């Protein structure tokens with residue numbers, strides 16, 4: 001494969017980034033979080049359950065779960081072992097049950113039963129680290145608190161040379177510097193979609209990817 005010429009100046013780097021964002025807009029114009037939910041609280045629960053699990057599987061579990069525990073109070077008073085069984089198909093169910101019950105109790109005790117709207121407050125909730133908090137704040141409230149860095153964003157940000165870091169916090173910092181704040185929410189969703197549909201971990205579908213002319217990933221498959 002012939003090596004692509006990399007941008008040398010700040011203007012060239014900016015133009016390259018704009019081309020990449022333009023392709024993402026064409027590919028995934030109106031994407032949002034794929035976790036089904038009816039409220040910010042339900043989204044928080046679904047996001048906690050989605051750790052190490054597909055959104056599809058979470059979406060199979062949550063309708064029955066939210067029917068059985070319709071309110072934050074119901075989760076706060078849930079029996080941990082029973083809840084673990086209810087969410088078993090999502091994996092790591094004991095830890096997740098503990099987090100969900102802890103989150104419900106915290107939301108009730110400190111935030112009057114409502115999901116808070118700042119990152120600082122979100123980070124006090126059990127089970128809500130930066131990634132989960134960014135998902136909830138961005139999707140439920142449209143608050144651009146940061147960039148969601150999941151496994152897809154970690155992989156693709158590096159493939160696209162938008163970061164050289166491997167630590168999720170540092171990757172997020174790089175992306176927040178690179179992108180204007182009004183892109184943070186959409187960019188996360190677009191990259192997650194790209195990672196599921198085209199820029200998959202093994203055998204990315206580079207032949208069909210319009211970003212290919214600007215991509216110099218080592219494992220680009222052409």
Ligand code: SF4
Nearest residue numbers: 199204206209212215
């Ligand atoms: S060209 Fe391949 S590696 Fe690069 S972004 Fe597209 S799918 Fe991913």
